[in-house]
Amino acid sequence: MNSADVIVIGAGAAGMFCAGVLGQRGKRVLLLDHAKTLGEKIRISGGGRCNFTNRDSSPSHFLSLNPDFARSALARYSPADFVTLVNRYRIQFHEKHRGQLFCDESSHLIIQMLREECLLGGVEILHPVEVRAVIREGHQWRVKTDAGSYQASSIVMATGGLPVPAIGASAFALDFAKTLDIPIAPVRPGLVPLAFTSDAFRGLESLAGLSLPVCISAGRKGVRYGASTFDEDLLMTHKGLSGPAVLQASNYWEEGEDIVLDWSAGLDLEAVLNEKLVGAKTTEGALATFLPERLAQAFSAKIQLQGKKWAEISRVDRQSMIRQIQHWQVKPAGTLGWKKAEVMLGGIDTDALDSKTMMTKNFPGLYFIGECVDVTGHLGGHNFQWAWASGYACALAISA
Numbered sequence: 001m002n003s004a005d006v007i008v009i010g011a012g013a014a015g016m017f018c019a020g021v022l023g024q025r026g027k028r029v030l031l032l033d034h035a036k037t038l039g040e041k042i043r044i045s046g047g048g049r050c051n052f053t054n055r056d057s058s059p060s061h062f063l064s065l066n067p068d069f070a071r072s073a074l075a076r077y078s079p080a081d082f083v084t085l086v087n088r089y090r091i092q093f094h095e096k097h098r099g100q101l102f103c104d105e106s107s108h109l110i111i112q113m114l115r116e117e118c119l120l121g122g123v124e125i126l127h128p129v130e131v132r133a134v135i136r137e138g139h140q141w142r143v144k145t146d147a148g149s150y151q152a153s154s155i156v157m158a159t160g161g162l163p164v165p166a167i168g169a170s171a172f173a174l175d176f177a178k179t180l181d182i183p184i185a186p187v188r189p190g191l192v193p194l195a196f197t198s199d200a201f202r203g204l205e206s207l208a209g210l211s212l213p214v215c216i217s218a219g220r221k222g223v224r225y226g227a228s229t230f231d232e233d234l235l236m237t238h239k240g241l242s243g244p245a246v247l248q249a250s251n252y253w254e255e256g257e258d259i260v261l262d263w264s265a266g267l268d269l270e271a272v273l274n275e276k277l278v279g280a281k282t283t284e285g286a287l288a289t290f291l292p293e294r295l296a297q298a299f300s301a302k303i304q305l306q307g308k309k310w311a312e313i314s315r316v317d318r319q320s321m322i323r324q325i326q327h328w329q330v331k332p333a334g335t336l337g338w339k340k341a342e343v344m345l346g347g348i349d350t351d352a353l354d355s356k357t358m359m360t361k362n363f364p365g366l367y368f369i370g371e372c373v374d375v376t377g378h379l380g381g382h383n384f385q386w387a388w389a390s391g392y393a394c395a396l397a398i399s400a
């Protein structure tokens with residue numbers, strides 16, 4: 001077809017879902033993507049099992065310069081709605097941790113389901129195709145590609161964010177927005193491991209591979225997305241820190257700031273390290289009652305108390321050690337960047353969009369959905385929930 005009611009650009013999570021709903025609500029939809037294989041981010045998500053939503057997803061799990069923006073869309077398409085769809089396709093899933101729902105088998109099943117939904121809606125999918133220009137012509141939009149020129153009254157931008165460029169991520173939505181003077185909230189990698197200088201990490205270099213529950217805090221009140229604290233697992237790596245705790249904190253961390261770690265994950269250390277209980281143990285033995293042995297060794301070596309009996313250590317030294325363990329303040333050197341990030345923070349400024357429809361306020365018929373919008377979820381299925389919810393809000397508005 002050379003003309004459609006709607007052209008959706010980007011056949012990832014948000015684009016495929018939105019196109020399927022539009023098609024099933026009677027719209028003629030053309031879905032374009034530059035990738036050879038569709039839904040690559042879905043395929044690699046959740047370690048290949050796609051954490052497709054979170055039962056407990058709520059607006060408090062999202063970051064945006066306007067924290068209220070996502071409320072309306074999230075309220076209209078809930079995690080339970082997506083679970084109903086997944087059940088209809090008999091995709092088996094399980095809850096892994098704190099409401100996170102994963103496929104039992106493979107994330108391919110979610111991709112197949114979205115393709116099937118598009119098929120049911122008669123959506124025409126064209127890929128790989130290079131989109132060369134999107135031009136406004138009166139009340140219509142023209143999309144010029146290397147495979148021809150197409151016209152529609154609505155355009156949905158669903159080209160995602162910048163993470164993992166190797167599988168087709170591009171700045172297409174952001175670059176296009178700039179040509180129309182649509183504002184953009186500054187972008188940076190999110191849900192990403194943090195790197196450290198060797199100084200900050202001295203004494204802990206040998207702990208790569210170690211994983212343990214911690215309590216981690218990052219960010220500052222009043223700055224960008226504010227501050228937050230997470231109780232999750234941390235993973236030591238050769239380059240720095242990773243694991244769910246660090247990925248969550250990275251969303252709030254700003255360049256140049258410290259993060260604060262409580263390696264005891266909130267234990268009452270005065271009670272745990274009571275002299276009656278551990279007084280006869282060496283320092284590392286006392287610490288190993290609640291820390292992995294390798295970390296207990298590293299900490300006691302770091303403050304040169306290795307081998308000393310806990311009962312023989314001065315009160316001042318004990319308190320200094322407890323403070324180091326519970327308030328380890330360190331400045332990350334940076335993140336591991338777009339290659340390792342799971343999401344993009346920032347994007348199309350929500351001030352430019354109607355929160356009920358995802359349509360731009362100044363360009364009738366032009367919509368942005370999914371990750372390219374300045375709405376970013378916590379780790380745990382919230383980012384896909386935003387893809388479904390923003391795609392649904394847009395599809396309902398166009399087909400109303």
Ligand SMILES: Cc1cc2nc3c(=O)[nH]c(=O)nc-3n(C[C@H](O)[C@H](O)[C@H](O)COP(=O)(O)OP(=O)(O)OC[C@H]3O[C@@H](n4cnc5c(N)ncnc54)[C@H](O)[C@@H]3O)c2cc1C
Pocket residue numbers: 009010011012013014015032033034035038039040041042044045046047050051052053129130131158159160161163164167168169170171172341342343369370371372380381382383384385387
């Ligand atoms: C390693 C990894 C694991 C993740 N795991 C999870 C998880 O388990 N749960 C969760 O909720 N979130 C997860 N995410 C985040 C999630 O994948 C994204 O939030 C989600 O895919 C965003 O959906 P989207 O449709 O906006 O973008 P995408 O799914 O990225 O889709 C964008 C589409 O646009 C196409 N495109 C890009 N540029 C162009 C262009 N110029 N022309 C035409 N087409 C273009 C791309 O090829 C792609 O098909 C993970 C991300 C990564 C990187």
